[in-house]
Amino acid sequence: MKLTDLVVRGLGLLFLAGQSAAVPPPLGNLFSKHLDLSPRSDEAPSTDLELTKRGPTCNTPTNRACYRTGFSINTDYEASFPPGGVTRNYNFVITEIDNWVGPDGVVKKKAMLINGKFPGPTIKADWGDTVKVTVINNLRINGTSIHWHGVRMLNNNVNDGVPGITECPIPPGQSKVYTFKIEQYGSSWYHSHFSSQYANGIVGQMQFEGPASLPYDVDLGVFPITDWYYGSADQIQHSLIPPPGAAPPSDNVLFNGSHVGPTGGGKYARVKLKAGKRHRLRIINTSVDNTFTVSLVNHQFTVIQTDFVPVNAFTTSSIFLAVGQRYDVTIDASQAVGNYWFNVTFAASGLCGVSRMPFPAAIFQYEGASSTALPTNKGIAPPDSLCQDSTSFVPIVTRSAPASSFSATPSNSLDLNLVTQTWQGQQRVYWKIKGQDMNITWDEPTLEYVAKGNLNFPNRYNVFQVPSANTWSFWIVENLLGVPHPMHLHGHDFLVLGRSPAVANPFGISPRRFSSADTASLKFTNPVRRDTTMLPGNGWLVLAFRSDNPGAWLLHCHIAWHVSQGLSIQFLERVSSIPATVPLSAIEPNCQKWTTFYNNSPAKQFDSGLRI
Numbered sequence: 001m002k003l004t005d006l007v008v009r010g011l012g013l014l015f016l017a018g019q020s021a022a023v024p025p026p027l028g029n030l031f032s033k034h035l036d037l038s039p040r041s042d043e044a045p046s047t048d049l050e051l052t053k054r055g056p057t058c059n060t061p062t063n064r065a066c067y068r069t070g071f072s073i074n075t076d077y078e079a080s081f082p083p084g085g086v087t088r089n090y091n092f093v094i095t096e097i098d099n100w101v102g103p104d105g106v107v108k109k110k111a112m113l114i115n116g117k118f119p120g121p122t123i124k125a126d127w128g129d130t131v132k133v134t135v136i137n138n139l140r141i142n143g144t145s146i147h148w149h150g151v152r153m154l155n156n157n158v159n160d161g162v163p164g165i166t167e168c169p170i171p172p173g174q175s176k177v178y179t180f181k182i183e184q185y186g187s188s189w190y191h192s193h194f195s196s197q198y199a200n201g202i203v204g205q206m207q208f209e210g211p212a213s214l215p216y217d218v219d220l221g222v223f224p225i226t227d228w229y230y231g232s233a234d235q236i237q238h239s240l241i242p243p244p245g246a247a248p249p250s251d252n253v254l255f256n257g258s259h260v261g262p263t264g265g266g267k268y269a270r271v272k273l274k275a276g277k278r279h280r281l282r283i284i285n286t287s288v289d290n291t292f293t294v295s296l297v298n299h300q301f302t303v304i305q306t307d308f309v310p311v312n313a314f315t316t317s318s319i320f321l322a323v324g325q326r327y328d329v330t331i332d333a334s335q336a337v338g339n340y341w342f343n344v345t346f347a348a349s350g351l352c353g354v355s356r357m358p359f360p361a362a363i364f365q366y367e368g369a370s371s372t373a374l375p376t377n378k379g380i381a382p383p384d385s386l387c388q389d390s391t392s393f394v395p396i397v398t399r400s401a402p403a404s405s406f407s408a409t410p411s412n413s414l415d416l417n418l419v420t421q422t423w424q425g426q427q428r429v430y431w432k433i434k435g436q437d438m439n440i441t442w443d444e445p446t447l448e449y450v451a452k453g454n455l456n457f458p459n460r461y462n463v464f465q466v467p468s469a470n471t472w473s474f475w476i477v478e479n480l481l482g483v484p485h486p487m488h489l490h491g492h493d494f495l496v497l498g499r500s501p502a503v504a505n506p507f508g509i510s511p512r513r514f515s516s517a518d519t520a521s522l523k524f525t526n527p528v529r530r531d532t533t534m535l536p537g538n539g540w541l542v543l544a545f546r547s548d549n550p551g552a553w554l555l556h557c558h559i560a561w562h563v564s565q566g567l568s569i570q571f572l573e574r575v576s577s578i579p580a581t582v583p584l585s586a587i588e589p590n591c592q593k594w595t596t597f598y599n600n601s602p603a604k605q606f607d608s609g610l611r612i
């Protein structure tokens with residue numbers, strides 16, 4: 001046995017040691033002598049490296065717009081990024097724990113954790129750096145993969161981390177190194193894309209340093225907010241197979257990994273504010289299902305970035321976050337020294353998620369205020385979001401799509417519906433786009449087809465070709481049901497050209513299809529640009545992106561249960577240019593290991609295979 005094997009095993013045990021519940025040995029350990037951790041030379045302690053700033057920076061509390069010579073908030077990061085970046089190395093050891101006592105004091109039936117922690121480590125890097133993450137799968141029988149949400153992955157589709165599309169899953173006892181360039185900056189998250197696995201806890205944050213559109217004094221860092229379930233993801237997923245297949249309420253909501261629980265355990269997250277200072281907070285919605293509105297009693301938020309896109313400063317008293325969305329905000333600590341509730345509230349319709357926890361909240365605590373007292377002012381509930389994210393934001397680096405190229409045709413209209421059909425002798429719920437639910441085969445990823453020159457994809461791969469280079473393509477998504485969906489695109493920021501108006505009860509109306517008369521309402525000149533937005537219930541959404549990144553890129557609903565029920569398509573962008581960026585050797589070794597493992601595995605795929 002090599003030293004590295006011992007180190008890896010040792011780490012696994014160390015992480016498990018903190019847990020109170022019995023831990024059966026991971027089946028993966030049987031395979032650990034095969035661990036392939038090839039690039040070992042730059043092994044580093046895996047988490048939260050202090051950023052060693054390279055070179056002089058002009059980024060100061062009074063001028064955050066400046067970054068380095070020649071690079072500022074006005075730089076188009078799709079065109080250039082600062083030179084001289086370094087490589088940031090991380091190791092993720094993924095383990096499985098039954099009956100784990102969660103942060104709110106309640107037992108979670110099944111936890112799958114990165115380095116033994118929830119949430120996982122925050123990846124920190126500087127604009128222009130390279131990130132290299134070695135993911136070691138020590139789960140018992142599940143494959144895994146990690147997707148880096150919002151990272152553009154220019155000419156790097158093979159590191160996008162989607163099993164059945166860009167890779168075969170990493171089998172138990174094996175590892176994979178993901179390498180990607182940090183060409184954007186801001187805040188985001190990563191998560192397993194193997195079925196609904198991330199609901200078990202395989203999720204963490206990313207923070208990329210860069211310029212900002214407003215000066216601030218203190219960077220509070222990332223603040224993930226997520227729904228939390230005591231059941232295992234597999235259990236919940238199986239319960240959603242028969243109709244109506246409706247998502248269950250979450251059991252709790254965690255703020256930065258913490259909240260009080262229903263049985264008296266856990267604690268409120270406390271965020272520390274310095275009186276008189278301006279703070280930057282990076283709010284990330286890492287939910288599985290729940291979309292919420294956040295507000296801070298007596299304070300305003302000033303939005304400076306939506307997903308990875310810097311925007312003109314926009315002040316608001318509440319923000320609606322769909323799953324997967326991020327808002328970087330500044331908060332002025334201009335009120336009396338004290339404690340203030342930071343609340344999550346849900347849309348009144350209940351259509352974008354509900355929780356069994358009635359008033360989820362964190363506490364924002366001024367320096368000098370009591371660390372035990374609870375805030376007394378309950379605040380006022382913010383206006384109902386009607387399940388729609390705001391489109392009032394104006395990106396700083398402008399981007400426009402040519403209105404003259406737009407037309408609605410049968411080939412760019414994607415209707416979306418819920419269908420019940422028989423599967424293995426029982427009724428089963430599927431989400432379909434243009435009549436087809438996604439159902440990939442883990443060991444035949446799209447990129448393998450492409451690398452082998454075989455473009456005969458099964459219909460169930462839901463492939464939409466985008467062949468020509470550097471042109472805008474327009475997509476009209478039409479929702480034929482009342483349930484809204486947070487739609488997320490890989491490999492691109494899309495322009496949100498428009499959508500049908502929000503209504504209080506989308507179930508009470510009939511589906512609104514896009515008609516040519518709606519064209520006048522579309523905004524082609526510098527509209528909101530991001531990677532996740534809400535598709536209204538019984539309504540439409542028009543998106544545009546430019547074909548500047550060859551690859552197989554998923555467009556999917558970010559509700560984990562819905563992806564698993566089929567709600568996704570893939571854009572096969574400039575397929576003739578893909579083999580140059582993805583040689584077969586980049587995929588094949590891991591696919592062979594996966595096939596060998598899976599043929600002998602008791603557990604089989606029972607859904608689309610994807611679940612964000």
Ligand SMILES: *[C@@H]1O[C@H](CO)[C@@H](O)[C@H](O)[C@H]1NC(C)=O
Pocket residue numbers: 110140141142143234603604605606
């Ligand atoms: C994933 O792991 C869970 C928990 O160990 C198991 O119940 C499930 O069958 C596995 N699924 C697959 C596809 O491996």
Ligand SMILES: *[C@@H]1O[C@H](CO)[C@@H](O)[C@H](O)[C@H]1NC(C)=O
Pocket residue numbers: 220221222223256270271272
């Ligand atoms: C979130 O939790 C981590 C770990 O406890 C802590 O270091 C960090 O300061 C917290 N973030 C905020 C915004 O409070």
Ligand SMILES: *[C@@H]1O[C@H](CO)[C@@H](O)[C@H](O)[C@H]1NC(C)=O
Pocket residue numbers: 225285286287288289290291292293294319320321322323324344352353486
């Ligand atoms: C996160 O997204 C989910 C799903 O869209 C949503 O229900 C939830 O309210 C969002 N959370 C926040 C804090 O916005």
Ligand SMILES: *[C@@H]1O[C@H](CO)[C@@H](O)[C@H](O)[C@H]1NC(C)=O
Pocket residue numbers: 341342343344345359360361378379380381382
């Ligand atoms: C904020 O959260 C606290 C603690 O749960 C609760 O008492 C208060 O009513 C909430 N306020 C709003 C506006 O939801």
Ligand SMILES: *[C@@H]1O[C@H](CO)[C@@H](O)[C@H](O)[C@H]1NC(C)=O
Pocket residue numbers: 423439460606607608
């Ligand atoms: C996915 O497709 C395979 C191959 O056609 C089929 O056997 C399986 O039942 C399908 N899965 C679902 C959930 O429909």
Ligand SMILES: [Cu+2]
Pocket residue numbers: 484485486557558559562563567
């Ligand atoms: Cu959905």
